[in-house]
Amino acid sequence: MRLKAETLDYWRAPDPAPLRHAQSWLDQPGHQLILDADPRYPARLRDLNDAPPALFYLGDPDLFNVPQLAMVGSRNPTPAGLRHARQFAQHLAGQGLGITSGLALGVDAAAHQGALEAQGMTLAITGTGLDRVYPASNQALAERIRDHGLIISEFPPGTPARRDHFPRRNRLIAALSLGTLVIEAALRSGSLITARLAGELGREVFAMPGSVDNPLARGCHRLIRQGAKLVETADDILEELGPLLDNVSKVPSSSPREAPPDVHDxxxxxxxxxxxxxxxxxxxxxxxxxxxxxxxxxxxxxxxxxxxxxxxxxxxxxxxxx
The missing domain is CATH 1.10.10.10 (Winged helix-like DNA-binding domain superfamily/Winged helix DNA-binding domain)
Incomplete structure (x- = not known):
């Protein structure tokens, strides 16, 4: 592969400021970096032509290679979409499947939360450096995932949110997972990018149908017309992925899992x-x-x-x- 001139210039004389910032972040307890030569590096990412040579992470590295389902969808879902995302994640995480998403508002956050409520496994892939949370309103959720799951980024600390970072994040979500479930997505949704990438990588693609009057169902209906598996229950996914899940354990890590919050508190x-x-x-x-x-x-x-x-x-x- 022929590298661009600006890439060669960077490697010959890298800017020291970002390197110092990344090193300062890595010097803090619990802040980690894994290289692609490490045997713990996620095996499924090697299916990517542009697999990141290194990943920054917070949390439990045992989760890098657990069987995972990506759950993605609208940032502004209907109440039913939120409920479905949370309930599906609860059920599937309770069966030992890792729930992977992008820490965005809406369906992403509901999926992570559902997995945590089941005391199961959840992985968040971010489009920023791990020294910041985007959106900031998900700070509390990010801290819970850090303590009871895994947060991953290919972007070094100090990297802000940029529009072109999120398709790159989506390719990691798709590659890490055995399949991708889309819950409520408009026709121009970034979730459809994740689903397309999953299909190109040979992963399963699932979509939840909705009302013809709901604009957020149209992306899912398009996916179903293109061959995605129509999903009505969480068990539909377990049945489809069954041959790939024979060796799934309930929770591979010995770290304690938190109890669901008591809303009657x-x-x-x-x-x-x-x-x-x-x-x-x-x-x-x-x-x-x-x-x-x-x-x-x-x-x-x-x-x-x-x-x-x-x-x-x-x-x-x-x-x-x-």
């Missing part, structure tokens, strides 16, 4: 008392409840995935149930 109930039909920002809720910002953000995520609260179109959160 007094802090959750205290937060719910300050929510009604009028949207309230996180700052308002922090001010009125006296709870910490990270606690409010984490609890709102749990309550949103349960369908108790919803993000209002103009921002803020409102109660869904009386």
């Amino acid at each position: 007094k802090d959750y109930q205290h937060l719910l008392k300050h929510l009604d039909n009028a949207p309230r920002s996180i700052d308002e809720l922090v001010e009125h409840t006296g709870l910490a910002v990270d606690a409010v953000s984490s609890m709102l995520l749990i309550l949103e995935l349960r369908g108790d609260v919803a993000m209002a179109p103009g921002g803020g959160y409102q109660k869904c149930r009386p």
Whole structure:
């Protein structure tokens, strides 16, 4: 392969500032780098022509090579889409399948959360350096995945979110997994890129059908017309992947797994008392409840995935149930 002139120039005289920043990040406890020569390097990534030569990671390296299902979809799904993502991830993670996604809002976050609630395995692939979380509102979720799963990036610390980074992230999501499930995707959704890449790599592609009146079902319907497996239950996926899952263990790591959060806890109930039909920002809720910002953000995520609260179109959160 012939390298571009600017690539050769970089390797001859690399910019020392990013290297110093990456080294400073790696010097911190729990911050790790794995090279493609390492036997623990994810074997499925070797199917890529442009497999990253190194991966930065936080969490449990035993999860690099567990059987995984990618779950992707809209950043603004319907309540039903959120519920399906969480419930499918719970069931599949409970059966020992790793749930892999991109730590985005919507379906991605719900899939990660469902796996955590099942005390199962989840892997997050990011489009930024691991010294930042994008979107920032998923900070609490990212910390839970770091402590009970695995977060991976090919981008060195200090790398910001850029539009062209996310297709690169998507190819890793597709390659790491045995198959990709798409839940609610518009016709121009990035989730369809992940599904296409999965198909090109010989992975299974699954799609959940929806109402013909739902614009977020159209991407899934297109995938089904193109040959994706129509999925109605989580067991449909287990049946299809069955021959590949004979040796799946429940949880390969000996690290402790957290119990699902108790939404009947007094802090959750205290937060719910300050929510009604009028949207309230996180700052308002922090001010009125006296709870910490990270606690409010984490609890709102749990309550949103349960369908108790919803993000209002103009921002803020409102109660869904009386």
